[in-house]
Amino acid sequence: MEKITCSEIAYLLAYPPRVNELTPYWLAEIIARGRMIHQRLGFDNIKSFQRILKLNSESILVIGLPDRIDNNFCYEFKTFSKRTRKKVVKCGEIQCKCYTFITGLPSKLVLYDVEKEKIVSEKIIKYSPKEFKRIVKKALQIQKLIREFKQVYKKIQNGV
DSSP states (O other): OEEEEHHHHHHHHHSOOOSSOSOOHHHHHHHHHHHHHHHHTTOOOOOOEEEEEEETTEEEEEEEOOSEEOSSOEEEEEEEOTTTHHHHHHHHHHHHHHHHHHHSSOEEEEEEETTTTEEEEEEEEOOOHHHHHHHHHHHHHHHHHHHHHHHHHHHHHHTO
16 A cells, blocks of 8 residues: 655645755755744644545555644644745645545644744635545655656666
């Protein structure tokens, strides 16, 4: 059975592919700052969820770790700057749809502006099973293309 995480699904569809698997220092700093803000504001859930998605004749295990869960919602908390907002929102909305699928709870996307140092938005993300299947199918297609590209890339690189 194929496995994919909510983060992988969202990143595959919201951000450009990375050939180099090393995280650049500037990105590592942004991620570390985001984690600190997550923890400070209580978006630090440690319970993961999983559910099998039937996609045509395949079974896909979807795994995720929402940032926060309460009795009524699961939450995805995203930090952003003016430059990154559009892609961060797209990524967060996809993750929310994924979390709704795996938890059965509606999801809220919470946006934190790092320049203003505050939460600027909290919205419920609509979920459609049909749309979610389409999202996962696209993510799996991109994931396959990246794997194939990396194999060719390594063969050429090793031939030098």
